[in-house]
Amino acid sequence: MAEGNTGGESLLFLTDEQLRKGIEAMFFAYRGFTDDPDRILEGMDYGRAHHRAIHFIHRSPGTTVSNLLTILGVTKQSLNRVLRTLIEDGLVEARVGKADKRERNLHLTAKGQDLERQLSDAQRARMRAAYRAAGPAAVQGFRTVLEAMMDPEMRRQYQSLREGEK
Amino acid sequence: MAEGNTGGESLLFLTDEQLRKGIEAMFFAYRGFTDDPDRILEGMDYGRAHHRAIHFIHRSPGTTVSNLLTILGVTKQSLNRVLRTLIEDGLVEARVGKADKRERNLHLTAKGQDLERQLSDAQRARMRAAYRAAGPAAVQGFRTVLEAMMDPEMRRQYQSLREGEK
C-alpha cells in the first residue's frame, strides 16, 4: 500500500501542491496545539519550555537530567535554567541518584502534578475534540504520517517512550 | 498495544493514553518538520521567522503587511523587524499599493524566490518521504486531524489559502 507507485492516480497525493498544503496544515495546527497550554502558562512565571520539562518528567518519573536533554534537544544550560525555577518553586524534586549519585532523578511534587494536570487536560481536550471529529481511521493516518516525519533519532525516542509506559 | 484494552473498538482511540501519544507525536514531528529549513537558515542571518514570512509571501504574492500579520499571528513590530532585513537584503520587494497607497504589496524578488525554493525543497522532501512511507489513506487522515486541531480562525485562514490556489 505504501510503496505502490505505479502510474496514474496513486501518486497524486505527492504533488508539490499537496505537500504545500500539508506543510501549512502543520504550521496552523501546531499553533492550535500549543495555544491552550500557553494561555494557561502566561501570567505564571512559566513558558512553553517549562511545560515541556513538566510533561516529560510526568511521563517518565525519575528520569535523569541528561535523558531530558536528549529528549528535549536543548543545551543543559537552557534546561537547567528552567529546571532550577521549577525546583525552587517546589514543582519538581531532584533526588540524588541511588545507584549513581551524580545523577539527579526528577519527579513532580504534588504541586507539580497539579500544574501538569491542568496543562495536559487542556491539551488533551483539544486533541480529543480533533480525534473525535476526524474519526479513528484518520487518527491512525495522522499518527502514521507524523511518525514518518520524525528524524530517526526522535522516532526512537518517541517509540521508547511509548514502550516505556505500560 | 500499549493500554490493556479489551476489544471494545469504537472509542478506544480517545483514551488519555492515545491522546498523550498524539501529543508527543506532534512534538517530535514538528521538530523534524522545522529542522531542515532551520539548518539551511543557520549561518545566514535569517531564522524561522524569516522563513515563515518568505513562505507566505511566496504563497500569496502581493499580500499586504496586515494580511501577513493576521496569518502569522505576531505583532507588527516583530514582523517589521524581519521584513525590514528581507527588503534591505533584496529578497522581498514592498510596492506601494495601487488602489490604497497606504498598503504595501509584498513580493519575492528573484533572489527571494531562490531562497524560498531552497527552503521549501528541503521541507517538501521530508514531507514527501513521510507521505510516501505512510500512503495516501494515512495522508488523508493526517490532514483531517490537523485541520480539526486548528483554531476556527486559523482554519479559515488555512482554507482560504487553499482555495486561493487553483
Add this chain to the structure above:
DNA sequence: GAATTTACGTCAGCCTTGTTGACTTTCCAA
C-alpha cells in the same frame, strides 16, 4: 475642509528561550 481612522513604520525597552565558552564539583571506573 476638518477631524478621525487606518496602514505602516520605527524607537525603546523588556522577556523567554535558545546558544557558546569556561570552570567547578562530584564521583564512577579503569
Add this chain to the structure above:
DNA sequence: TTGGAAAGTCAACAAGGCTGACGTAAATTC
C-alpha cells in the same frame, strides 16, 4: 590515582516574541 562523565554555575549573547509611544501618509467620515 587519575581520567572522564554527569551535573551545575556564571557570563555573555542572539533571535524573536511582547508592550507602549509616536510619526506620517492616505483614506474615510462628518
